[in-house]
Amino acid sequence: MSTLFDPAKPAHADALDHLERDVVGWLTTVTPDGMPQTSIICFIWDGETILTYSEPGKPKTRNVAANPRVAFNLNSDDHGDHWVSIEGTAVVDESAPPSDRHDPWMAKHAGPYRHWGMDPHETAETWSVALRVTPTRVRVW
Numbered sequence: 842m843s844t845l846f847d848p849a850k851p852a853h854a855d856a857l858d859h860l861e862r863d864v865v866g867w868l869t870t871v872t873p874d875g876m877p878q879t880s881i882i883c884f885i886w887d888g889e890t891i892l893t894y895s896e897p898g899k900p901k902t903r904n905v906a907a908n909p910r911v912a913f914n915l916n917s918d919d920h921g922d923h924w925v926s927i928e929g930t931a932v933v934d935e936s937a938p939p940s941d942r943h944d945p946w947m948a949k950h951a952g953p954y955r956h957w958g959m960d961p962h963e964t965a966e967t968w969s970v971a972l973r974v975t976p977t978r979v980r981v982w
Contacts, residue, residue: 845979856925856981859915860886864953868893868974869912870904870931878904883953884913885946890975891927894940894968902970905931913974922982929976937971940964 846853869879878900882893891913895901905911909930917924940946941961954961 845976852923852981853979855923856915856979857886859923859925860891863915864949866891866916867914868901868931869914870901871908871910872900872904873907883950885943885949887945890973891929892934892937892943892946893972893974894965895970895972896968897970901972902933905933905972911974913976917982924982926980927974927976928978929974931972931974934971934973937973939966939969940971 846857848854848857864883865881866884867879868882868884869877871877880901882895884891884893886892909932911929911931913927913929915925937943940950941964947961951961954964
């Protein structure tokens with residue numbers, strides 16, 4: 842379990858619950874010329890890092906190659922309560938299996954894939970670059 846979270850604190854426990862349950866979040870990378878770019882992403886939380894997949898050669902992967910500093914945010918409720926903001930570093934994780942052969946990924950995303958009409962195997966071929974975010978700072982409410 843990440844030492845950045847204290848599950849004894851209600852806001853931290855709530856954040857950890859959302860990291861486990863939420864299907865999508867918002868990843869902000871930075872272009873080589875310094876412009877922040879935010880993208881909605883599917884992800885999983887393994888207790889220490891956030892894993893997502895990207896298309897090769899797309900801005901997200903180019904931005905991470907140029908500047909590994911990123912921010913990751915989850916949706917809040919309708920009143921702006923219960924928010925999670927994570928700052929960290931991202932790297933391409935060549936050791937991660939393709940998403941369709943990653944059991945925890947498929948356990949979380951099989952239903953959303955059906956909802957979106959996405960084939961898991963085609964999706965794994967298209968979004969074939971694994972990006973892993975290691976949190977360095979967490980802010981929760």
